Amino acid sequence: MVTLETFLNHLNQGLPVAAGSELQQFMTELSNEARKITIELNTVWHDPKEICELFSQLTGTRVDDSFRLFPPFYTDCGKNIHVGKNVFINAGCQFQDQGGITIGDDTLIGHNVVLATLNHHFDPEKRGDLIPAPVTIGNKVWIGANATILPGVTIGDHSIIAAGAVVTKDVPKDVIVGGVPAKVIKHLEKPEKTSKIEKERDNTGKRGKHMIYKEYQDLKLSALGMGAMRLPVIDGDDARIDEAAACQMVDYAMEHGVNYYDTAWGYHNGNSELVMGKALAKHPRESFYLADKFPGYDLSNMDKVEKIFEKQLEKCQVSYFDFYLFHNVCEMNIDAYLDEKYGIHEYLMKQKKAGRIRHLGFSAHGSYDVIKRFLEAYGKDMEFCQIQLNYLDWSFQDAKAKVELLQEYKIPVWVMEPLRGGSLAKLSEEDTARLKQLRPEESVPAWAFRFLQSISGVTVTLSGMSNFEQLQQNIHTFETDAPLNDTEMKELLEIADGMVRKIVLPCTACHYCVSHCPQGLDIPNLISLYNEHCFTKGGFIAPMAMSAIPEEKRPSACIGCRSCEAVCPQQIKISEAMADFAEKLGM
Ligand code: SF4
Ligand code: SF4
Numbered sequence: 203m204v205t206l207e208t209f210l211n212h213l214n215q216g217l218p219v220a221a222g223s224e225l226q227q228f229m230t231e232l233s234n235e236a237r238k239i240t241i242e243l244n245t246v247w248h249d250p251k252e253i254c255e256l257f258s259q260l261t262g263t264r265v266d267d268s269f270r271l272f273p274p275f276y277t278d279c280g281k282n283i284h285v286g287k288n289v290f291i292n293a294g295c296q297f298q299d300q301g302g303i304t305i306g307d308d309t310l311i312g313h314n315v316v317l318a319t320l321n322h323h324f325d326p327e328k329r330g331d332l333i334p335a336p337v338t339i340g341n342k343v344w345i346g347a348n349a350t351i352l353p354g355v356t357i358g359d360h361s362i363i364a365a366g367a368v369v370t371k372d373v374p375k376d377v378i379v380g381g382v383p384a385k386v387i388k389h390l391e392k393p394e395k396t397s398k399i400e401k402e403r404d405n406t407g408k409r410g411k412h413m414i415y416k417e418y419q420d421l422k423l424s425a426l427g428m429g430a431m432r433l434p435v436i437d438g439d440d441a442r443i444d445e446a447a448a449c450q451m452v453d454y455a456m457e458h459g460v461n462y463y464d465t466a467w468g469y470h471n472g473n474s475e476l477v478m479g480k481a482l483a484k485h486p487r488e489s490f491y492l493a494d495k496f497p498g499y500d501l502s503n504m505d506k507v508e509k510i511f512e513k514q515l516e517k518c519q520v521s522y523f524d525f526y527l528f529h530n531v532c533e534m535n536i537d538a539y540l541d542e543k544y545g546i547h548e549y550l551m552k553q554k555k556a557g558r559i560r561h562l563g564f565s566a567h568g569s570y571d572v573i574k575r576f577l578e579a580y581g582k583d584m585e586f587c588q589i590q591l592n593y594l595d596w597s598f599q600d601a602k603a604k605v606e607l608l609q610e611y612k613i614p615v616w617v618m619e620p621l622r623g624g625s626l627a628k629l630s631e632e633d634t635a636r637l638k639q640l641r642p643e644e645s646v647p648a649w650a651f652r653f654l655q656s657i658s659g660v661t662v663t664l665s666g667m668s669n670f671e672q673l674q675q676n677i678h679t680f681e682t683d684a685p686l687n688d689t690e691m692k693e694l695l696e697i698a699d700g701m702v703r704k705i706v707l708p709c710t711a712c713h714y715c716v717s718h719c720p721q722g723l724d725i726p727n728l729i730s731l732y733n734e735h736c737f738t739k740g741g742f743i744a745p746m747a748m749s750a751i752p753e754e755k756r757p758s759a760c761i762g763c764r765s766c767e768a769v770c771p772q773q774i775k776i777s778e779a780m781a782d783f784a785e786k787l788g789m
Pocket of ligand 1: 719721722723759762763764765777780
């Protein structure tokens with residue numbers, strides 16, 4: 203038998219109510235009971251004390267004496283309304299509270315405000331079913347007349363909802379939102395373009411209880427994003443994604459608070475977008491943020507921006523992307539990306555204006571100078587940037603300087619390769635012991651994430667997880683914000699230096715050698731790429747950069763004269779390195 207307790211327990215878990223079910227019949231009984239009380243409330247004069255009494259009957263819990271309400275007031279349930287102290291509700295409001303309505307202290311609600319907590323099923327065959335999601339309103343919030351707040355929305359403390367707004371997404375604290383759908387119009391605090399950590403507690407319905415969220419403009423992004431470039435595959439074939447396993451991972455990630463998903467045209471031979479589209483389609487569109495990218499890593503795509511963008515929306519089964527990036531800005535494609543004849547920037551800005559791209563940014567594997575060139579051209583329009591950032595690349599790939607450059611432009615950082623393709627998931631026994639001494643409870647992979655938690659400006663960290671275990675571990679790690687202290691940071695960067703020193707050539711980029719080379723090779727740059735190639739044991743970065751260097755300036759052009767070695771203070775055997783590099787690259 204359905205009781206009030208079992209009914210509320212069911213709905214507060216976000217579970218659907220099937221049409222014609224016992225639960226739905228019970229809902230009708232509650233509605234009748236509520237109407238009896240509201241008829242009394244709305245048709246007879248009552249003083250404030252009597253109104254408090256009637257409202258307490260309606261909600262089934264004693265409201266504080268400071269509560270004020272101007273009738274008429276309408277609800278078809280009442281038993282899942284929870285109000286704090288000193289709350290005021292003006293005349294004509296309608297609360298559909300079966301999914302749960304919580305109103306914080308000192309909150310003011312204007313005339314005719316609608317708070318809705320039930321959706322109907324998207325599937326036409328199940329259209330009569332009801333899907334609950336709570337509305338949670340913080341302290342000292344002001345909701346203007348005729349605003350509508352939709353199911354699942356949380357409104358942060360102190361925020362203002364402008365009259366007539368339709369609020370479809372969470373509202374951070376200390377902002378004014380307005381419009382349909384509502385967007386942030388103004389920050390009530392000093393505005394910050396860079397992110398700030400906010401620890402989310404269990405107040406957002408189905409979201410993870412402990413996931414760290416970061417405020418980004420008017421959004422709350424999970425600090426951990428799911429990268430869809432290393433999804434589980436069948437028989438080791440990168441193009442054959444194990445769809446069932448990938449969907450299960452997405453469901454689990456959603457359930458545990460991950461709301462950022464990153465795919466791209468080229469991942470899994472084009473199948474990542476299709477599988478992510480399917481996996482996310484069963485979740486409400488407003489419950490996740492999807493990122494996709496224009497595949498400019500392939501120059502033959504440059505004149506196809508419109509065709510590719512339309513196809514990406516179709517593959518992902520969405521009508522807009524929350525985040526869209528120029529993919530992999532690097533030496534090889536920077537000229538084409540900046541070339542107006544392709545009109546890529548212009549087209550993407552138009553899509554942004556049309557609401558089909560909500561936030562525009564770029565990812566970069568290129569050098570500091572390439573990123574700088576891109577920023578000089580388009581920096582004012584870039585809202586985020588995704589770079590390879592981890593404690594090894596902090597100095598090895600100049601990531602520190604890149605982060606500082608982005609900070610100059612006030613562009614928040616998205617992180618890719620936090621574990622450097624898995625190479626930071628396991629360290630030598632000696633290095634592991636050094637870390638264990640500092641934090642006995644922390645795993646080796648977790649150190650990579652703690653490092654990122656220590657870097658100002660880092661907002662979303664993407665991890666391309668290939669199995670459930672990695673996903674669970676990463677979610678667990680991102681439930682705690684534990685940045686490194688100075689000693690820990692020093693130790694970790696020393697370990698990184700040691701790892702790099704074991705493999706690479708100790709070039710300091712002093713440039714003494716350059717003027718001695720009869721072939722005019724940019725020796726320090728070539729050695730830097732050689733180091734990267736050796737450390738990564740191959741990979742795409744060095745070949746990609748090399749393709750932008752003319753043949754007569756590549757390592758194969760070295761004639762082995764060794765004039766450079768005579769002046770190198772590090773006594774690097776440059777001619778041997780050039781020969782080895784040329785052989786490794788095969789170009
Ligand atoms: S050995 Fe090669 S790199 Fe060095 S100076 Fe001669 S040609 Fe240039
Ligand atoms: S002289 Fe040696 S250390 Fe200096 S840039 Fe050339 S290779 Fe690097």
